[in-house]
Amino acid sequence: MKLVIAAGPPASGKTSILFKTIKYLKGFNAKIAVAKLDCLTSDDERVYEALNIPVITGLSENLCPDHFLAINIIEIFNWAKKSGADYLIVETAGLCNRCAPFIDRALNICLIDCLSSIKVPKKLGPIVTTSDIILISKVDMVSQAEREVFVYNLIQLNPTAQILEVNGLSGFGSQRVGNIILNSPSYDSIDGDILRHSMPSATCSYCVGEIRIGGMYQQGIINKMDFSKGSDFSYV
């Protein structure tokens, strides 16, 4: 089975472009299953169901969705295999800029919305630096000139990724994404595979449920802010 992991910030256009891509892949009789991972709720299952394919949703609730993926990916893989699919596409939210959900042997696609990311490309963390394909979405909204500068910045962050522009509304780019998926390698099992990026773990007392604030309740790794560096202005 081929494994595709598509990650990107909320409302960046993941479902829109994946939907069009799956439609294209179905033209090649590809048997596709989709797993959608999100934090609290998601309506994407219903969108994908319209394509007559197996779909499953996993909610990470109070866990970061990337950690949640790492914990569940083997089971998701087995679920897709059991449903008879030969392609598994995982759509997952990329919320925190510290983690990335990518698995070493998967085709790892990172999707970024050029409207919101173009201003601070450096803020995009491991999700960009460890991906195989970077899709720039909503290209219909931003000038060609700015997008070219954006791509230049992305190439500095990840020089080996293939960068493509897509439009989830018109479907522009879905055929190229589809062709890349068609040509990606296939695996019987992903047991023993590893994450591309080691994720920071729950390390402080608040990670494990502490709610009282104040020094005496803080244990583990405590990273205090440095107040010597602010601006020089003061009211006193």
Place this chain on the structure above:
Amino acid sequence: MFKNLLIIGGQDKNENRELIGELYLEKGKIYTIVGPTGSGKTQLIEDIECLSDGFGLTKRKILIDDGISPQHLRSSYQNRLVSHLSQNMHFILDMSVINFLKMRLKCTNFPDDIKSVEKILEYANELSGEKILGHFSLTTLSGGQSRALMIADVAINGTTPIILIDEIENAGIDRLRAMKILVDSDKIVLVVTHDPLLALYGHKRIVMKNGGISKIINRNPYELSLLKQLHSINKVTETIRDDLRRGKQLEKECFYGL
């Protein structure tokens, strides 16, 4: 990069052979793609952009320079073929026009000389009704000013041999000049539009139907004269719009030419 592009027809949505077997796209020409919604306009552009090899959805094959299969051009961003200009596009960076253009020239590996920044501004100001100055902030440019700057930038800096225009509004910009600047920059210009004026700019119209190219129409002399008439009507509308905006009372003596 290449001289021309050849589209070898594939099949429509019912898997019937496309009515047009071969279509050359040449530099310095404008092609309008027309057809009802869902007729395959975006798909055709997609086939061109990814240089389809005959195995895609439409089975179209795209060749360059009289029949070479462009293996080496597929897939990398630097080698992509199409620059886009669309009605919804905005500038979103908080920078002055001049600083952005300098940065843009540096990133895209053009020599960072002040001359080309000036040239872009000069071209943009030929198109825009209201003058753009270098210290203006990108995000506060008007719709017409933004579009003018985008067109000038694509014409001068564009590294791709094909420019795709997905409607451009008629307010505040001289469209006839814009088309001329683009064509003079030695590009293949594709226009997807429902606007009659824009559609008639095309030297040829590619008519899409049910996923296939169903007809190629060469613009005839009558259509050309129609284009000129529509263009002057458009100019009158523009003048009236301007006068209304300036708070003028319209009088017979204003000679709007109607």
